[in-house]
Amino acid sequence: MFSSRRFVVTVGSFMLTLLVILSVTSPAAAIANWPLVRQGNTGPNVATVQFLLRHHGHSLTADSQFGAHTHTQVVAFQQARGLTADGIVGSDTWTRLVVTLNNDAVRALQTQLNKYGYGLGVDGAFGPGTQAAVTDFKQKNFLGSGSTVGSTTWQALTGGGAGGGYSLPIPRSTLPRSEYDDPHHDYPAIDLPTYTGTSAYAIRGGTVSYVGGGCGYGILISANDGASYKYCHLNSRAVSSGTQVSTGQYIGTTGNTGHSTGPHLHLEVKSGGVLRCPQRMLLAIYDGTSVPSPSSLPTSGCTY
Numbered sequence: 486m487f488s489s490r491r492f493v494v495t496v497g498s499f500m501l502t503l504l505v506i507l508s509v510t511s512p513a514a515a516i517a518n519w520p521l522v523r524q525g526n527t528g529p530n531v532a533t534v535q536f537l538l539r540h541h542g543h544s545l546t547a548d549s550q551f552g553a554h555t556h557t558q559v560v561a562f563q564q565a566r567g568l569t570a571d572g573i574v575g576s577d578t579w580t581r582l583v584v585t586l587n588n589d590a591v592r593a594l595q596t597q598l599n600k601y602g603y604g605l606g607v608d609g610a611f612g613p614g615t616q617a618a619v620t621d622f623k624q625k626n627f628l629g630s631g632s633t634v635g636s637t638t639w640q641a642l643t644g645g646g647a648g649g650g651y652s653l654p655i656p657r658s659t660l661p662r663s664e665y666d667d668p669h670h671d672y673p674a675i676d677l678p679t680y681t682g683t684s685a686y687a688i689r690g691g692t693v694s695y696v697g698g699g700c701g702y703g704i705l706i707s708a709n710d711g712a713s714y715k716y717c718h719l720n721s722r723a724v725s726s727g728t729q730v731s732t733g734q735y736i737g738t739t740g741n742t743g744h745s746t747g748p749h750l751h752l753e754v755k756s757g758g759v760l761r762c763p764q765r766m767l768l769a770i771y772d773g774t775s776v777p778s779p780s781s782l783p784t785s786g787c788t789y
């Protein structure tokens with residue numbers, strides 16, 4: 486009697502152990518094999534392959550029909566990765582096609598968009614609000630249409646906006662650092678010698694108004710840091726008066742309009758109602774160091 490009870494306990498604990506082993510191993514065993522998807526197939530797996538190919542930069546329609554064009558794109562995808570280029574999507578191809586999805590990438594995006602005042606919840610959900618914000622940001626920054634966020638959009642997002650600070654008024658490659666500390670004739674400002682047609686960018690986000698007269702095709706940005714930034718002698722203006730621009734946004738091209746003796750960008754910074762010397766600010770932007778506030782910039786010492 487005693488021993489048979491012991492036997493039952495022993496068998497019972499063995500069963501429990503078996504159950505634990507089964508429950509630990511069974512989830513892996515329960516995953517289905519990668520499906521084979523090939524020419525002639527239709528349905529959601531085909532659409533998924535097509536969307537993922539598009540994600541990897543291939544050009545095709547996600548129509549759920551695995552036709553000749555999809556086959557060609559699968560072969561190209563396989564060739565580029567040294568896989569057997571048979572146009573059949575099996576385990577090797579699937580594992581290279583799929584991408585890890587996580588909400589932190591969207592949170593990173595929402596955090597950046599909020600620098601520009603979109604006021605999104607940082608919830609990791611790529612919902613209609615976030616998509617609309619992306620579309621709007623891209624449109625305002627000439628980054629194309631749609632809500633795809635690629636490398637260029639990330640660059641624009643991280644490089645500008647509140648807390649993102651300031652942008653050089655022209656491409657960094659246009660002039661050496663030594664051009665940003667030159668004094669200006671007569672009054673606090675700076676003249677940057679640039680060929681006509683050089684891109685001009687908003688040093689700081691704000692509202693655009695037009696300036697004329699001796700300034701030629703001029704733009705004044707009443708910026709969100711309390712200062713105003715005046716661009717003179719532009720060859721073209723890419724933003725309308727009244728437009729909100731963000732830091733680093735393309736606003737036109739430099740030129741030689743108005744009272745000017747040669748192609749250059751004349752730039753003024755005004756804060757507290759007085760013109761300031763922009764040199765220190767521009768050098769800090771160029772160097773990527775902490776940018777002094779416009780109100781801290783000197784009002785003299787940059788003229789000759």
Ligand SMILES: [Zn+2]
Pocket residue numbers: 669674675676751752
């Ligand atoms: Zn000047």
